[in-house]
Amino acid sequence: MMFCVSRRLSDTEQLLWSLEQNPNLGSTMGALLVLDGNPDPERLRTTVARAVANVSALSERVQESSLPLDPPSWVPDVYFDLDHHLRFVRLPTNSTNDDLMRMVTQVINDPFDRTRPLWQMTLIGGLRSRKSVMVSKLHHSIADGAGALKLAEHLLEFVADAPAPEPFDLGPVIDGWSAPPEEPPNRSMADTIRLGAERVIGFLNDAVGTLNEPTKVATAGSDVVKAARAFVETIPGNDRKASPLLAERSRNRRVVAMTAPLDPMKEAARSRELSLNDLFVGATGQAMTAYHAANDVDVDAFTATAVISTRSADDGDRHNAFVPVTLTVPGGDATLEEQALAVGHQVRAKRSELADSPDMLAAIGSMAGLIPSALMANVAVEQASRVDYATSNLPGPPIPMWIAGTKIKQLVPIGPVSGTAFNFTLLSYDGSVGLGLHLDPAAVANPNGLVAAIVDVFAEIGVTVTVL
Numbered sequence: 172m173m174f175c176v177s178r179r180l181s182d183t184e185q186l187l188w189s190l191e192q193n194p195n196l197g198s199t200m201g202a203l204l205v206l207d208g209n210p211d212p213e214r215l216r217t218t219v220a221r222a223v224a225n226v227s228a229l230s231e232r233v234q235e236s237s238l239p240l241d242p243p244s245w246v247p248d249v250y251f252d253l254d255h256h257l258r259f260v261r262l263p264t265n266s267t268n269d270d271l272m273r274m275v276t277q278v279i280n281d282p283f284d285r286t287r288p289l290w291q292m293t294l295i296g297g298l299r300s301r302k303s304v305m306v307s308k309l310h311h312s313i314a315d316g317a318g319a320l321k322l323a324e325h326l327l328e329f330v331a332d333a334p335a336p337e338p339f340d341l342g343p344v345i346d347g348w349s350a351p352p353e354e355p356p357n358r359s360m361a362d363t364i365r366l367g368a369e370r371v372i373g374f375l376n377d378a379v380g381t382l383n384e385p386t387k388v389a390t391a392g393s394d395v396v397k398a399a400r401a402f403v404e405t406i407p408g409n410d411r412k413a414s415p416l417l418a419e420r421s422r423n424r425r426v427v428a429m430t431a432p433l434d435p436m437k438e439a440a441r442s443r444e445l446s447l448n449d450l451f452v453g454a455t456g457q458a459m460t461a462y463h464a465a466n467d468v469d470v471d472a473f474t475a476t477a478v479i480s481t482r483s484a485d486d487g488d489r490h491n492a493f494v495p496v497t498l499t500v501p502g503g504d505a506t507l508e509e510q511a512l513a514v515g516h517q518v519r520a521k522r523s524e525l526a527d528s529p530d531m532l533a534a535i536g537s538m539a540g541l542i543p544s545a546l547m548a549n550v551a552v553e554q555a556s557r558v559d560y561a562t563s564n565l566p567g568p569p570i571p572m573w574i575a576g577t578k579i580k581q582l583v584p585i586g587p588v589s590g591t592a593f594n595f596t597l598l599s600y601d602g603s604v605g606l607g608l609h610l611d612p613a614a615v616a617n618p619n620g621l622v623a624a625i626v627d628v629f630a631e632i633g634v635t636v637t638v639l
Contacts, residue, residue, distance in 0.1 A: 177246040180233065180312070185242050187312040188233060195422055195590045196555070200319065201279055201308030202598070203428050203583040203607070205639065209296055209303045210575035211335075212259060218575050219257050219292065220341040222325040228313050229256075229322070230348070232288050247348035248288050253341060256290060261297035268639070271295065271304065276426040278306045279585055279609070289313055305574070311587060320567060328573040335576065413614075414459075414559050416468045417592040421613035427622055428583040428639040429606040431629060433599055439632040445511050448518070448564040451597050452477060453511025454632070455562055456500040458624040460510075463502070465620060470502040476591070477514070478563045479522050496521045497558070507628065555590025567600040581639070583607045593621075606636065 180188060190196045223229045231245040262270055278293045289310030296303050307323075314322055440450040456473055463470050475498045498517050500510050563586050572579050583605035586594040593610035608622065615621050622638060629636045 177234070177244040179242045179244050184312045187310070188243065191310075195420065199279060199283065199308050200311055200587050201306060201585045202319075203275055203426075203581075203585060203605075203639075204305040204307065204574070204579050205581040205583075206303045206305060206574070207578040207580045208301055210294065210577040212294075214335050215294065215575040216253065216257060217336050217339050218326055220253060220339050221336060223251070223253065223256075224339070224341060224344045226322060226325050228288075229290060230288055232286060233312075249345065249348050251288070251341075251345050251348070255284075255287060256292065258291065258293040260293060260295055262295065263297070266297065266299075271298065272426055272428070272639075275304070275306055275428070276424055279308055279426060280424045283310055302580070303577075308585075320565070326574060327579075328576070329570065331571075331573065331578070333573060333576065413557055413592065414463065414468070414470050414473065416463055416466055416470075417559055417614045418556075419611075419613040419616075420556055420590065420592075421611055423612050424588060425610050425612050425615075425618055426585055427608040427610070427618065429608065429622075429625070429636050430581050430583065430639065431604050431606060431634050431636045433602050433604050435634045436604060436629075439634055443508055443511070445508075446515060447597075448477070449511040449515035450507075450632075451564055452498070452500070452514045452562050453507050454628050455560065455595050455625070456502070456505075456510040456514070457507040458621065458628045459500075459559065460502055460505070461624040461628065462617075462621050465624070466617075472502050473500040473559045474498075474557060475500050475514075476558055476561045477518060479518065495561075507632070558591045561586065561589065561591045561594040563594070563596040565596065565598045567598045567605075569599070569601065571601045581605060583639070585609050595625075 227245075227247075230247055230251055232248045233243050234246045235243045260274070262274065274295060278291075278295075283289050283291075290313065291308055293306045294303060295306065298304065309319060309322075313319075436450070437447060440447045443450065445453070452475065456475070459473055460470075476495050477498055479494050479496055496518070498514055501513050505513075563584075565584060567582060579600075581603065582598060582600040584596040584598040584607040586596040586607065586609055588594050588609050588611055591611075592614035593608060596607045596609075598605045598607070606625075608618075608625070610618060610621070612618060626636045626638070
């Protein structure tokens with residue numbers, strides 16, 4: 172199959188791509204897969220090569236335009252090198268679990284080569300047990316968490332003892348990409364400026380047209396107004412400051428991987444008449460309260476973000492469909508139930524606001540596209556410093572999966588920190604949940620203390636969290 176036709180980045184993709192001009196806004200996301208054995212390297216290579224040949228998102232790189240106002244494009248990487256994207260490493264003899272997690276952190280946070288397709292898979296061997304660990308990562312401009320799971324379907328097996336794929340040579344496929352595609356008519360500088368101006372005028376006309384109709388403004392019936400409102404509400408106000416205990420920021424990162432059984436967590440939510448997401452974000456708030464109390468710091472409220480999916484059955488190949496929203500989580504003496512109820516109320520209100528605009532993030536991206544990307548990135552960093560933590564909750568596959576004939580025992584998500592103190596993401600898989608804590612050690616000076624607080628809070632509601 173040949174992928175020779177370039178396409179422009181969508182407004183959403185361009186937003187996520189351009190924000191990373193500031194290194195504090197790294198948009199890398201991924202997962203840690205604990206495997207019940209060591210996959211055969213050649214079988215794994217064949218599996219990945221076949222996926223690359225059939226999934227354009229795995230073979231395309233971003234090509235910036237040399238013309239102003241012209242968005243970048245996805246183009247096939249005619250020099251694609253599978254060895255750059257699929258890597259095999261081994262830990263030294265007698266390495267500890269801490270050594271493993273240091274390597275995981277390094278792999279996840281090693282910046283992408285922005286001249287290549289924006290994904291990597293690293294198989295880590297040399298563990299004391301017969302297990303191995305795979306770290307899979309991709310840039311957020313390719314997909315969100317749900318989109319990444321959809322892409323992963325091309326790599327995974329859903330039955331034990333699945334037959335090994337037939338040998339496959341990726342070389343001829345890559346040669347096909349190098350065939351000159353049909354070039355569009357050359358666009359002059361004047362054409363590019365005209366197209367950029369039309370984009371600005373179209374955006375402003377939509378906004379002005381909406382403002383001329385008070386009923387539209389009152390009901391936020393326009394995607395433009397809704398995007399502006401969602402964008403403003405996502406940015407914490409100047410009166411909001413990060414917790415003084417978490418105020419420091421750096422580009423350093425640490426990853427902590429945890430798992431827990433799914434059924435007790437569902438029961439804990441059901442018995443309190445909460446959703447699983449409300450319980451998760453509320454429990455995180457309770458852990459934050461305990462962490463602050465241990466450091467003699469009292470905070471009335473925490474500023475958090477959560478992700479609301481705007482994905483629908485009609486999305487097709489769209490791999491990014493979400494809106495981040497800002498939440499106020501009560502601190503002080505608030506109980507877990509009070510924190511969870513406050514979170515649930517805010518999430519439902521924001522979801523209702525976004526219900527009629529499935530392309531909200533694209534609209535925000537279109538609006539942000541009118542602002543110089545360097546300025547946009549700097550503003551985003553300044554505002555992210557006001558957020559205490561980010562959360563995300565992903566429904567994963569309820570059945571076991573294999574990769575290259577090796578069972579995936581545990582699946583732990585790793586979300587982007589993006590200038591906050593930490594990202595805490597939950598992903599359900601085969602009767603368990605993976606809990607990925609990705610933190611900035613300058614903000615969270617005592618990571619072990621935060622992990623202990625998380626473990627204790629979940630234990631109090633009957634959920635046993637295990638640190639890998």
